[in-house]
Amino acid sequence: MFNETAMQTVAEPKSKAGERDRGASLLGQMLLIRRFEEKSAELYSLGKIHGFLHLYIGEEAVAVGAIPALSTDDAIVSTYREHGHALVRGISPGAIMAEMYGKANGCSRGRGGSMHLFDASRRFYGGNAIVGGGLPLAVGLALADKLQDRKRVTACLFGDGAVAEGEFHESLNLAALWKLPVLFLCENNRYAMGTAIERHQSQTDISAKAAAYGMPSAAIDGMDVLAVEQAAKKAVAAVREGAGPYLLEARTYRFRAHSMYDAELYRGKEEVEQWKKRDPIALFTALLREQGLLGDAQLAEFERSVAEQVASAVQFAEAGPWEPIEDLTKDVYTPVAP
């Protein structure tokens, strides 16, 4: 485990009310992801959700800290552990839940499931379940922006497992070679499925790999939402200014199993417990309390509001229609006018 970094102060907006709002927004989003996923796990056990379900619990500070640093014109390419990314990007909890139910009102019309959430209007390009498969797409999206003289950033999220794929190295090389506006954001949760990073990387400092491509990089405490926020803002600004790509490594940990089928034979309970002491939500809650920005009543209100959002997402999914079987082959190809 790396050294704990000291939490900063929430202060950035000058007024107390501003600080309070900002803290509330970060905490609220992390709580929404946590409760949404706890509900998803429950619904999985009840047989409402099927297939693979990869929970983000423990890693919330990365999505909540980093994704708001992007503007609405920017693009996101994500992984199969993307509920949190999708929620922070603004895809409605209902559309995500309905997708996991396999309903036609899901954000991918029931064709994708948990691993393939899409929203073209928010430039959210999936939900890629081939480890490393999204990196070249991000390079291409950024190339399109460069060729069309648009000052946009493409954020590409991937895990430490993807770093072992050839596409990681090919994509960093190509993006650096062509000075493309890509933020490579590695969520290093220390495990490639069940293989610990020490067992799959010769160099476990992922951020150090950027040097091989002449690319700037940083490693940050991914359990500290403020540290992620600050680093992401800096990285996005550099990328947008045309400095070329940037590799940001957020060191984090997944508290739950890899997927719902994982018996977690590869790690000890003590390790998990140790990391839970650095739960990003608990840490940030404590900080807000300490700074007098959060009280019991307000916290209870957050929980109530999040529970309401989750309940209405479930309702939306339950009420959604099934895609008719006659439409099975729809959208394999783009329909052309006769």
Next chain:
Amino acid sequence: MKTTYREAVRLGLREALKRDPRAFLMGEDVGRYGGAYACSKGLLEEFGPERIRDTPLSESTFVGAGIGAALGGMRPIVEVMTVNFSLLALDQIVNNAATLRHMSGGQLSVPLVVRMATGGGRQLAAQHSHSLEVYYAHVPGIKVVAPATAADARGMLLAALEEPDPVVIFEHAMLYPLEGEIDEHNGAVQLDRAAVRRPGRDATVITYGGSLGKALAAAEQLAAEGIEAEVIDLRSLRPLDMPTILNSVAHTRRAVVVDEGWRTCSLAAEISAQIMEGGFFDLDAPVARVCSVETPMPYAAHLEQAALPQADKIVAAVRELLDRHG
């Protein structure tokens, strides 16, 4: 005008780049080198390095970047040097290009054109000579074409660029120096129809790409014996134009499928199955196949030629159908 297949590809690329500012070419050695098969010679000078992009030897990533650029509003033309190398990018084509539209519930489309050389005949042995078109033709979500003439080399490229979905174009490497007629004033041609290249009444020879010339030579030889073979050029490998094939078989009552891929699980196998499903009662004989011998492609010329479909093998297959089932 008369021109080579290679020049026809170049003309198509040039027209595409002039016509559509979103179009750009990327791949290994497409710029300064002028293309491994010289198809993009002079284009760097004309269109500049932003639109004629030399890539590192990273097939998976530059094909994937083509997909991303297509999602981002461009019309990328990605050249992969040969089909054997394209296996390094198969993941991107099969798992991303072909799936993104359906998997996103119809929100995305990927207007990407991927071109690559295919086929044997130049003594390049077992890692540069195979015909793996069927790997791609197997996959829903992409279109696969194989122009066999100079006119199609240009026209199908232009048509592919008008498609909203990914198109993979196979150019048989033996075709590049061959000459043919093209009409400069004609633009895009139909992408998904087969063409009857020679009419006949006694048997239908179905083929595509580099084997078309061999099939036509076989038909010529058969004609001298009084056997009239109809030759169909598939042009599109996915979708297959089965109505054209079945119409032909309905009047010739015999079919030989010529395919430079290996016989097992081949395009020829698929076409044969579909003739059986759709034209069984029209047939006077089982469908015959002339495919590559099931071996990695050998280097020595006599071995390589023996491994590939040849006109005499096609002649023998047609004769056999008529002799045994005439």
